[in-house]
Amino acid sequence: MAIINQATRELQVKIVFYGPALGGKTTNLVQVHEHVQTQEGHKGKLVSLATSSDRTLFFDFLPIEAMAIKGFKTKFQLYTVPGQVIYNTTRQLVLRGVDGIVFVADSQYEKMEENVKAFQNLEENLRTLELDLDSIPYVLQYNKRDLPTAAPVEYMEFLLNNRDVQVPAFGATAHKCQGVFETLNMITRMLLHKYINESNRVKQLV
Amino acid sequence: MRELDRVLGELVSRSEASAALIIDKAGFLIAQTGDLGEFDSTTLAALAAGTYAATQGMASVISEPNFTCVYQQGENFSLLVRNIDLESLCVVVFQAHVSVGAVKYFANSAVTHLAKQFEAAFQRDPSGKVDFAMLNMEDSATFFRKTG
Numbered sequence: 001m002a003i004i005n006q007a008t009r010e011l012q013v014k015i016v017f018y019g020p021a022l023g024g025k026t027t028n029l030v031q032v033h034e035h036v037q038t039q040e041g042h043k044g045k046l047v048s049l050a051t052s053s054d055r056t057l058f059f060d061f062l063p064i065e066a067m068a069i070k071g072f073k074t075k076f077q078l079y080t081v082p083g084q085v086i087y088n089t090t091r092q093l094v095l096r097g098v099d100g101i102v103f104v105a106d107s108q109y110e111k112m113e114e115n116v117k118a119f120q121n122l123e124e125n126l127r128t129l130e131l132d133l134d135s136i137p138y139v140l141q142y143n144k145r146d147l148p149t150a151a152p153v154e155y156m157e158f159l160l161n162n163r164d165v166q167v168p169a170f171g172a173t174a175h176k177c178q179g180v181f182e183t184l185n186m187i188t189r190m191l192l193h194k195y196i197n198e199s200n201r202v203k204q205l206v
Numbered sequence: 207m208r209e210l211d212r213v214l215g216e217l218v219s220r221s222e223a224s225a226a227l228i229i230d231k232a233g234f235l236i237a238q239t240g241d242l243g244e245f246d247s248t249t250l251a252a253l254a255a256g257t258y259a260a261t262q263g264m265a266s267v268i269s270e271p272n273f274t275c276v277y278q279q280g281e282n283f284s285l286l287v288r289n290i291d292l293e294s295l296c297v298v299v300f301q302a303h304v305s306v307g308a309v310k311y312f313a314n315s316a317v318t319h320l321a322k323q324f325e326a327a328f329q330r331d332p333s334g335k336v337d338f339a340m341l342n343m344e345d346s347a348t349f350f351r352k353t354g
Contacts, residue, residue: 003230007207012234014232035352035353036350037351044249045246047249061233063248064350077234090260096232096259097230097233
């Protein structure tokens with residue numbers, strides 16, 4: 001749940017990058033950290049709680065203070081979850097208080113089953129937090145579009161974006177920073193749109 | 207917010223801690239007092255919330271209903287994370303030579319007070335709404351810009 005501090009005129013929002021193992025969630029955060037334009041001091045350190053082999057163990061965390069909108073400082077906290085199946089409890093912990101989700105799918109044909117399972121796992125974990133994808137804004141990112149084994153976007157749409165309400169989806173090659181900012185800007189836009197329409201879903205501190 | 211700052215300030219001065227923070231369990235920083243020096247309080251808040259959440263997971267594994275406190279002992283600085291209520295935590299950073307007993311003692315009374323403050327705040331306006339009409343959607347079209 002986002003937090004708004006009227007005293008300091010700050011809005012704090014949590015976005016979680018979710019998806020199958022080795023799909024490119026951490027790469028998205030690395031690219032945002034390397035390439036985002038911010039004023040000095042507005043970009044925090046990228047913190048990775050990873051194993052010795054560089055696999056995400058707990059989460060990656062990147063705080064960014066974006067430009068002020070009409071006098072409100074907007075602070076975004078970007079998290080990734082560990083994609084490996086065994087770390088499900090950790091994924092549930094990271095999802096706590098989530099405001100928006102970026103589902104990073106791996107475009108390779110052989111990863112489709114993992115994509116679908118990870119998406120189902122997201123829905124299950126949201127249910128444990130009494131949340132669902134109808135109430136949380138989310139976008140899809142079809143990563144690794146540069147690989148020769150990438151499945152057609154239409155096929156991925158059929159598998160992952162086949163709900164009653166379709167959501168924005170972006171093709172991406174995250175390691176080249178292609179599609180990364182488009183995805184992030186869209187989830188940001190959806191979040192702000194939601195807050196304008198449902199301004200009671202924030203914790204207000206006066 | 208002023209009352210939260212006052213309680214935190216009292217906690218820091220009485221326990222001789224270096225700094226104290228109130229954080230949301232989702233990892234957001236709500237308030238902070240004291241000398242954090244070069245520490246990044248935003249990251250500290252996210253990591254402390256994660257640590258506390260993991261500790262609750264361990265508690266459930268051993269059938270313990272609740273661990274209300276996490277203590278990390280360091281060579282230079284130590285850290286105490288104490289539960290406030292369902293949504294928030296208090297984090298105290300103190301030098302290693304400062305008595306952890308004193309920090310725990312003063313933190314306990316501070317969190318009781320803070321919990322009452324939060325409860326009073328929510329009861330004052332349980333449906334508290336914020337007017338986001340000032341946010342202009344066009345502004346967010348390229349909210350984050352890429353360098354180069």
